[in-house]
Amino acid sequence: MDGIRVKICGLTRPEHVRAAVAAGAGYLGFVFFPKSPRNLRIDAAAALALDVPPGVAKVALVVDADDALLDEITAHVPVDMLQLHGAESPARVAEIRARYGLPVMKAVGIGEAADLDKLDAYMPVADQILVDAKPPKGADLPGGMGVPFDWRLIAGRHWGKPWMLAGGLTAQNVGLAVKLTGARQVDVSSGVECAPGEKDEGMIRDFIAAAQGS
Numbered sequence: 017m018d019g020i021r022v023k024i025c026g027l028t029r030p031e032h033v034r035a036a037v038a039a040g041a042g043y044l045g046f047v048f049f050p051k052s053p054r055n056l057r058i059d060a061a062a063a064l065a066l067d068v069p070p071g072v073a074k075v076a077l078v079v080d081a082d083d084a085l086l087d088e089i090t091a092h093v094p095v096d097m098l099q100l101h102g103a104e105s106p107a108r109v110a111e112i113r114a115r116y117g118l119p120v121m122k123a124v125g126i127g128e129a130a131d132l133d134k135l136d137a138y139m140p141v142a143d144q145i146l147v148d149a150k151p152p153k154g155a156d157l158p159g160g161m162g163v164p165f166d167w168r169l170i171a172g173r174h175w176g177k178p179w180m181l182a183g184g185l186t187a188q189n190v191g192l193a194v195k196l197t198g199a200r201q202v203d204v205s206s207g208v209e210c211a212p213g214e215k216d217e218g219m220i221r222d223f224i225a226a227a228q229g230s
């Protein structure tokens with residue numbers, strides 16, 4: 017079986033992009049959400065994308081984005097995938113996928129078993145599903161909070177689409193998370209940061225080594 021594919025999300029600096037690529041990341045996430053400490057301007061994201069070699073997917077993360085923002089991102093940044101991290105309906109996911117002709121990954125927050133039902137509606141319309149932790153009530157951000165969910169909720173689950181595990185992963189816990197959930201793809205942001213929005217090259221390397229060694 018192929019190794020675990022890792023997505024490093026919320027990159028803002030070229031040295032961190034290069035560290036993630038050199039360590040073997042399969043996906044790099046760029047955040048377009050002004051409230052986030054990882055938010056990127058379009059021109060900054062376009063410059064970062066220049067450092068990404070073919071074969072490493074550049075993912076634009078947006079939250080309930082309108083077409084104007086998506087038009088601007090896709091016109092100026094050579095992204096390979098759109099990550100929808102808001103309350104986008106299945107119909108909106110399908111609309112975005114058709115309009116931009118890019119693969120779409122829909123994030124779904126899991127806090128309890130009942131949340132798993134929400135995943136089914138996205139299976140026909142999304143190319144990938146990001147199975148993420150539900151943000152705590154009153155959180156400033158709908159993701160990237162560094163909080164895990166109870167991985168036992170999805171132990172042994174199989175979905176008909178590629179999926180990624182996210183939420184509070186670190187170099188210390190990713191091995192257990194992979195073992196419990198059977199995930200073949202994992203996504204991290206806070207767990208490779210030394211302060212909110214500040215990536216750390218050593219933590220990026222440690223995370224990827226831990227994930228790929230699991």
Ligand SMILES: O=C(O)c1ccccc1NCC(=O)[C@H](O)[C@H](O)COP(=O)(O)O
Nearest residue numbers: 025052159160161162183184204205206
């Ligand atoms: O990272 C952000 O600031 C962010 C803002 C708005 C929506 C989602 C956001 N991040 C999502 C991610 O970085 C990951 O896809 C995932 O949720 C993992 O985050 P973390 O728990 O910090 O590892």
